[in-house]
Amino acid sequence: MTRPGHDEASIRSYYDEFSTRYEARRRPNDPGGYHALLDDLEIDYALRFCNGGDLLEVGCGTGLILERLARKCRSAKGVDLSEGMLEKARERGLDATLGSATSLPFEDKSFDVVCSFKVLAHVPEIATALDEMVRVTRPGGHVLAEFYNPWSLRALAKRLGPAGAISDKTLEDAVYTRFDSPAEVRKMIPPGCELVASRGVRILTPAAAAMRVPLLRNVLRSAEWAVCDSPLAAFGGFWIAAIRRAS
Numbered sequence: 023m024t025r026p027g028h029d030e031a032s033i034r035s036y037y038d039e040f041s042t043r044y045e046a047r048r049r050p051n052d053p054g055g056y057h058a059l060l061d062d063l064e065i066d067y068a069l070r071f072c073n074g075g076d077l078l079e080v081g082c083g084t085g086l087i088l089e090r091l092a093r094k095c096r097s098a099k100g101v102d103l104s105e106g107m108l109e110k111a112r113e114r115g116l117d118a119t120l121g122s123a124t125s126l127p128f129e130d131k132s133f134d135v136v137c138s139f140k141v142l143a144h145v146p147e148i149a150t151a152l153d154e155m156v157r158v159t160r161p162g163g164h165v166l167a168e169f170y171n172p173w174s175l176r177a178l179a180k181r182l183g184p185a186g187a188i189s190d191k192t193l194e195d196a197v198y199t200r201f202d203s204p205a206e207v208r209k210m211i212p213p214g215c216e217l218v219a220s221r222g223v224r225i226l227t228p229a230a231a232a233m234r235v236p237l238l239r240n241v242l243r244s245a246e247w248a249v250c251d252s253p254l255a256a257f258g259g260f261w262i263a264a265i266r267r268a269s
Contacts, residue, residue: 222258
């Protein structure tokens with residue numbers, strides 16, 4: 023097996039290739055499915071902190087989340103490493119810039135909220151990325167950083183199941199991926215910041231395929247909303263840390 027590339031060129035190439043198929047099972051093609059559930063939970067959480075303010079999404083991809091956040095924020099910008107992804111985001115009319123999570127192309131203290139969903143798990147220099155997100159956040163603002171959680175059903179499924187395909191020739195395991203537990207994330211919080219809240223996403227759903235079963239998807243959707251902000255959040259396949267910048 024080829025070791026997944028840790029350098030940005032390899033990660034960029036992976037997502038450029040993925041961009042052609044990225045939205046195949048995402049909104050608007052499957053508005054009640056698995057990815058729609060994740061998007062809804064992430065967007066709802068982001069708007070809790072930035073409804074009417076200035077927002078940046080780090081790793082905005084094709085803009086599915088950013089487009090919806092932009093409707094509720096004073097301004098909404100995105101940044102992504104992949105030109106293939108950005109092309110689709112710009113087709114949506116979004117303000118999306120080429121750039122790296124470890125060197126954000128924005129001035130200090132530019133945003134009220136800086137969020138990143140399903141991206142930091144693919145950044146080897148995670149501490150640098152968190153520092154950069156804090157740097158461009160205003161004092162009193164929030165960084166919403168989502169991590170892949172090893173304490174979850176999703177992590178178990180990833181360990182035991184086969185890797186999915188992103189194209190006809192490449193599997194998901196071709197990209198660098200990390201898993202960081204809530205306990206480990208707490209140790210990563212940059213100086214001058216504090217963890218003020220968290221949300222768990224995909225806590226009870228055993229596999230994405232379960233959301234394709236009509237009756238089961240409704241049960242799982244209701245259950246995920248019921249527990250996302252409960253103590254069970256620590257077992258979400260995706261764990262979102264809300265980090266407040268104090269100064």
